[in-house]
Amino acid sequence: MKSRATIHRDFAIAQIDDRLYSAFIEHMGRAIYTGIYEPDHPTANADGFRQDVLELVRGLKIPAIRYPGGNFVSAYKWEDGIGPQADRPVRLDLAWRSKETNQVGINEFAKWARDAEIEMMLAVNLGTRGIEEARNFVEYCNHPSGTYWSDLRRSHGVDQPYGVNMWCLGNEMDGPWQIGHMEAKEYGRLADETSKAVKAFGKGIETVVCGSSNDQMPTYPDWERQVLEECYENVDYISLHKYFGNNSRDSLNYFAKIEETGRYIQSIGGVIDYVKAKKRAKNDIYICFDEWNVWYHNRAQDSKNWQSWDWPEAPALLEEDYNLEDAIFVGGLLNEFIRRSDRVKIACIAQLVNVIAPIRTETGGPAWATTIYYPYQFASLHGRGTALNVAVDGPRYDARVAQDVNYLDVAAVLAPDGRSITIFAINRSPDATMDLDLALHGFDGLGLIDHQVMGGNSADARIANTAAQPDRITPRKGEKLAVADGRVTGELPAFSYSVIRLSVG
Structure with missing residues (x-):
């Protein structure tokens, strides 16, 4: 199977926002407790956070993290998680039918995020609460001193404000399962007024309004239209959510869901443009x-x-x-975000530890990287800079969710200093090696820095990493590519994900 591809330095898509490689963690399952926080664990620091987990998190170079929910946030009282830990109430979490001890709240989480070198992206409860509680939360986090909430924070041992600039206005408010679910116009009005209150705390604050929980919702995409018509001028982003699976055990159809996601992004981009034109607005909103x-x-x-x-x-x-x-699929989805980086500025893998996560732990035991950790890591480390168009000419297939799908899934990123280019390439074929001929124009003195490969045999499709065998599926050095005369040529193994890094003279 042969595929040709062409990249030209001048044919850029967009400057990638580093926050494209962000994450999400919720008070859900073992994400927080025995995930990042386990005071009795042998590796725990004085604040109770697992250092084995923190080391894996640091390896991802995550720019921002969304917290504390998720469905959890729609009945959450952030005030329960401040002050002496011994005095904090235990609450029933209605979203996940479990007990919340509130031993980790905003101040504990902020310490962890600081140690992990991650910027916080906080969500406010617009399900059972509203503008006043959101305003107080921002004041507690961001105001220096001299007011009730800022001085309360200082009394809790945090002298300097956190300066949180990203605020999510609720979560999945279109979903009937959400505590405090609203109709689109009702939510749009509340989000508009809440955003204005949040932004009153100073320049630089950005807000995210809730879009559809997924593209199969009966209200999609009219939900986005109605919400944005109420709040377009006062928000900066609209959120999208989507989860993926392969219950049919059809790998090619599974991989084609990347195309479906591209249509989702394109459709919401069109809604944004429509509302902007209708309102004669000056500002831009991104995804x-x-x-x-x-x-x-x-x-x-x-x-x-x-x-x-x-x-x-x-x-x-x-x-x-x-x-x-799953690792190959996640690599493909990250490729789609790169290709759509003119629209998608922030994206958060959900979630970070234990709960549908790239990192897993055993209570009292080890932590390890799941298979999806590695494509996420490669994209975060090497996918920052300018996204470049890639023209692909090669064999295609039809699937149930999309037609005319390329077997070659590829994205390219020029580093900020212009001295290297990274190509993320997937051979979706379950059984055929791909002969690749990739031409690069506008680049001088190309050389191969590194080639890493995951996979290469569809018989290994169901193999996972475990606590006992954490290295069953990991990257390895590629050996079958050559760089000469402005071209990358050679073989991509069947059913594989590759990262090709090139130096630019």
């Missing part, structure tokens, strides 16, 4: 794809569990055992 991941392996059983269990504390929930196929 924050703040929940995305693979979620299907245990989904049906998990749903039965959390709807029936008797309010446990930090139960195991949504702990997916990701395999090679």
